[in-house]
Amino acid sequence: xxxxxxxxxAQETGLSIATVSKALNDSPQVxxxxxxxxxxxxxxxxxxxxxxxxxxxxxxxYQVAAIMTAPGPKQNEWEGVEYAQLxxxxxxxxxxxxxxxxxxxxxxxxxxxxxxxQIVSLKKADGIIVSGTHADDPRVRLMQEADFPFVTYGxxxxxxxxxxxxxxxxxxxxxxxARLAERGHSRIALINPMADLSYxxxxxxxxxxxxxxxxxxxxxxxxxxxxxxxxxxxxxVLLMSGxxxxxxxxICANEASxxxxxxxxxxxxxVHGRDAVINATDDLNVSQYFAPPITTxxxxxxxxxxMLGRYILRRMEGETPQALQTLIMPKLIExxxxxxxx
Amino acid sequence: xxxxxxxxxAQETGLSIATVSKALNDSPQVxxxxxxxxxxxxxxxxxxxxxxxxxxxxxxxYQVAAIMTAPGPKQNEWEGVEYAQLxxxxxxxxxxxxxxxxxxxxxxxxxxxxxxxQIVSLKKADGIIVSGTHADDPRVRLMQEADFPFVTYGxxxxxxxxxxxxxxxxxxxxxxxARLAERGHSRIALINPMADLSYxxxxxxxxxxxxxxxxxxxxxxxxxxxxxxxxxxxxxVLLMSGxxxxxxxxICANEASxxxxxxxxxxxxxVHGRDAVINATDDLNVSQYFAPPITTxxxxxxxxxxMLGRYILRRMEGETPQALQTLIMPKLIExxxxxxxx
DNA sequence: CAGCACAATAAAAACGTTTAACTTCAATGT
DNA sequence: ACATTGAAGTTAAACGTTTTTATTGTGCTG
Numbered sequence: 211x212x213x214x215x216x217x218x219x220a221q222e223t224g225l226s227i228a229t230v231s232k233a234l235n236d237s238p239q240v241x242x243x244x245x246x247x248x249x250x251x252x253x254x255x256x257x258x259x260x261x262x263x264x265x266x267x268x269x270x271x272y273q274v275a276a277i278m279t280a281p282g283p284k285q286n287e288w289e290g291v292e293y294a295q296l297x298x299x300x301x302x303x304x305x306x307x308x309x310x311x312x313x314x315x316x317x318x319x320x321x322x323x324x325x326x327x328q329i330v331s332l333k334k335a336d337g338i339i340v341s342g343t344h345a346d347d348p349r350v351r352l353m354q355e356a357d358f359p360f361v362t363y364g365x366x367x368x369x370x371x372x373x374x375x376x377x378x379x380x381x382x383x384x385x386x387x388a389r390l391a392e393r394g395h396s397r398i399a400l401i402n403p404m405a406d407l408s409y410x411x412x413x414x415x416x417x418x419x420x421x422x423x424x425x426x427x428x429x430x431x432x433x434x435x436x437x438x439x440x441x442x443x444x445x446x447v448l449l450m451s452g453x454x455x456x457x458x459x460x461i462c463a464n465e466a467s468x469x470x471x472x473x474x475x476x477x478x479x480x481v482h483g484r485d486a487v488i489n490a491t492d493d494l495n496v497s498q499y500f501a502p503p504i505t506t507x508x509x510x511x512x513x514x515x516x517m518l519g520r521y522i523l524r525r526m527e528g529e530t531p532q533a534l535q536t537l538i539m540p541k542l543i544e545x546x547x548x549x550x551x552x
Numbered sequence: 553x554x555x556x557x558x559x560x561x562a563q564e565t566g567l568s569i570a571t572v573s574k575a576l577n578d579s580p581q582v583x584x585x586x587x588x589x590x591x592x593x594x595x596x597x598x599x600x601x602x603x604x605x606x607x608x609x610x611x612x613x614y615q616v617a618a619i620m621t622a623p624g625p626k627q628n629e630w631e632g633v634e635y636a637q638l639x640x641x642x643x644x645x646x647x648x649x650x651x652x653x654x655x656x657x658x659x660x661x662x663x664x665x666x667x668x669x670q671i672v673s674l675k676k677a678d679g680i681i682v683s684g685t686h687a688d689d690p691r692v693r694l695m696q697e698a699d700f701p702f703v704t705y706g707x708x709x710x711x712x713x714x715x716x717x718x719x720x721x722x723x724x725x726x727x728x729x730a731r732l733a734e735r736g737h738s739r740i741a742l743i744n745p746m747a748d749l750s751y752x753x754x755x756x757x758x759x760x761x762x763x764x765x766x767x768x769x770x771x772x773x774x775x776x777x778x779x780x781x782x783x784x785x786x787x788x789v790l791l792m793s794g795x796x797x798x799x800x801x802x803i804c805a806n807e808a809s810x811x812x813x814x815x816x817x818x819x820x821x822x823v824h825g826r827d828a829v830i831n832a833t834d835d836l837n838v839s840q841y842f843a844p845p846i847t848t849x850x851x852x853x854x855x856x857x858x859m860l861g862r863y864i865l866r867r868m869e870g871e872t873p874q875a876l877q878t879l880i881m882p883k884l885i886e887x888x889x890x891x892x893x894x
Numbered sequence: 895c896a897g898c899a900c901a902a903t904a905a906a907a908a909c910g911t912t913t914a915a916c917t918t919c920a921a922t923g924t
Numbered sequence: 925a926c927a928t929t930g931a932a933g934t935t936a937a938a939c940g941t942t943t944t945t946a947t948t949g950t951g952c953t954g
Contacts, residue, residue: 231940259940263939278643293636571934574912583933
């Protein structure tokens with residue numbers, strides 16, 4: 211009364227287990243009529259492939275490891291919340307495949323290196339999805355050397371070509387700065403992620419170039435790098451608004467820091483649209499509920515997420531990394547006027 | 553040059569693979585000296601247990617399935633973001649065990665049923681963690697009938713006893729209402745989760761009782777049930793503030809709906825503290841960044857999360873469900889005065 | 895019609911582990 | 925002294941697959 215195996219089907223059909231296995235795997239070595247017989251029998255007895263047998267025999271794990279660098283349990287901050295949607299997007303993309311998402315929550319970049327090293331060397335998964343890429347990312351090198359399939363959420367700068375998905379940060383920042391400059395702003399602050407992250411560099415570089423094009427000067431005091439929490443956004447508004455020449459516009463890297471920036475406005479008595487404006491990049495479309503709603507570049511996170519899932523599948527099937535590289539341009543959503551008040 | 557197995561150790565030590573296996577599993581059938589020999593050899597050759605072999609032989613999967621009901625990809629709403637922290641908490645609790653978290657993202661309650669049915673019948677995991685419990689939850693019944701280890705995040709009302717972790721919603725709402733009543737409020741709105749969720753019922757019941765105790769009457773127009781998105785919070789403030797007798801206090805079930813409520817205030821020109829106040833339950837401690845910061849009951853989500861992980865481990869080891877039930881009381885954080893303005 | 899090629903299936907081995915059943919041998923009791 | 929016990933190992937089977945190699949039977953060629 212136990213679960214049927216290929217042995218059950220073999221007895222049922224009078225064939226050998228070898229033939230049954232081949233039939234179920236669409237091997238050209240079995241006659242179509244035989245295959246039909248096997249499939250019918252499988253159906254009849256309610257056969258379901260036992261993965262453990264396959265895994266032992268083939269060495270494949272049918273697991274995709276998702277490395278999630280989450281803030282430590284001590285910090286209670288709104289950080290990394292987009293992982294929920296990221297993970298479900300990946301999970302959905304794998305839904306019709308035999309692969310499952312296996313979660314590896316790590317606390318730091320260093321821990322993510324050792325975790326990945328372990329997954330690779332002990333083959334605990336067939337593919338890896340990793341985010342928070344650095345400009346020169348040792349994990350990428352690690353996986354490339356081992357010829358291990360992976361996709362990154364985020365680009366790298368100094369690594370050899372690999373599969374990735376990312377927002378088009380460069381274009382987004384260029385347009386963002388240009389738009390604010392057009393509207394009369396000359397002191398534009400950039401609230402940026404941690405400096406060691408690749409996209410932080412990309413954004414900073416694009417920011418400098420865009421300022422240059424707009425004929426504005428670069429002022430290091432108007433840039434900040436750190437964990438994209440509300441605390442960070444708030445902190446920097448408090449700091450920068452106290453400068454002798456405070457910014458009239460803030461470009462925040464996500465909605466958490468934008469919310470914090472609002473909190474800073476409130477603390478300083480600043481009014482959005484009068485004293486300064488906030489723009490942001492938005493994953494969850496939550497900025498529309500800010501008071502007032504702000505202008506954002508919006509990239510619904512399920513898009514890159516599902517792409518990550520589809521890409522890792524294709525990568526595991528041997529497709530070349532160069533064919534699996536996409537930058538997605540977030541959509542501008544103008545909710546506030548954003549002209550410099552006189 | 554391939555990965556060492558117990559066979560390697562057997563050759564290395566001159567023992568049989570059976571003895572090696574028993575030694576590594578601390579069987580009383582092997583002499584301590586022999587065990588030491590085996591362990592030394594294992595160390596020397598860099599032996600790592602191959603799970604596939606174990607899984608095939610024992611039928612154990614060493615997977616804990618985390619069922620995550622996430623909003624569909626079409627809705628871009630701030631919903632379910634707390635799953636990120638929930639998952640990492642679980643993952644950390646399993647860190648020193650051989651178990652991994654396997655993610656099952658589903659789109660609806662119905663899908664979660666079929667997913668769980670599959671996991672149980674095909675034994676795709678050794679334990680399940682599920683959230684969003686209903687008052688009478690068919691999934692709980694399903695798992696209980698199959699005698700399958702599980703822990704829920706959230707209680708049930710009509711099901712047989714099972715392992716769970718949850719916030720103490722009842723006490724929280726009672727205190728919350730009492731506190732607002734003390735401060736002069738008589739029209740207190742309850743922004744509640746979907747009515748079929750168990751904790752929605754718990755909250756509603758506690759709300760009614762607390763009103764009764766405070767000598768206030770229950771008005772159905774001041775309660776709302778729905779998905780806890782910012783949109784939902786906003787919507788209800790717009791609606792309720794238009795009543796002839798609008799509420800002077802809103803109790804929101806999470807920070808997303810609270811943010812939306814603020815958005816509703818903004819749209820209606822309401823001022824927090826003057827026209828009405830907002831209280832909320834907070835997972836991420838993000839309410840401190842609202843403008844103005846609001847009073848919340850705060851439960852750092854890593855606490856229940858890690859408990860879920862520890863509980864499922866104990867449950868899989870056969871501990872009785874009754875020993876694995878915990879309600880955690882969130883901490884009151886008073887950030888606003890909240891007295892009724894005259 | 896012998897010989898051969900080929901298509902279709904079967905047999906058997908292998909992946910790495912656990913465990914039931916069996917063997918060995920020294921210590922024990924009478 | 926000798927059967928009995930028990931401790932400590934070994935042997936062998938088993939979990940469910942895939943895959944290499946072997947076998948069978950058929951139709952074709954010369």
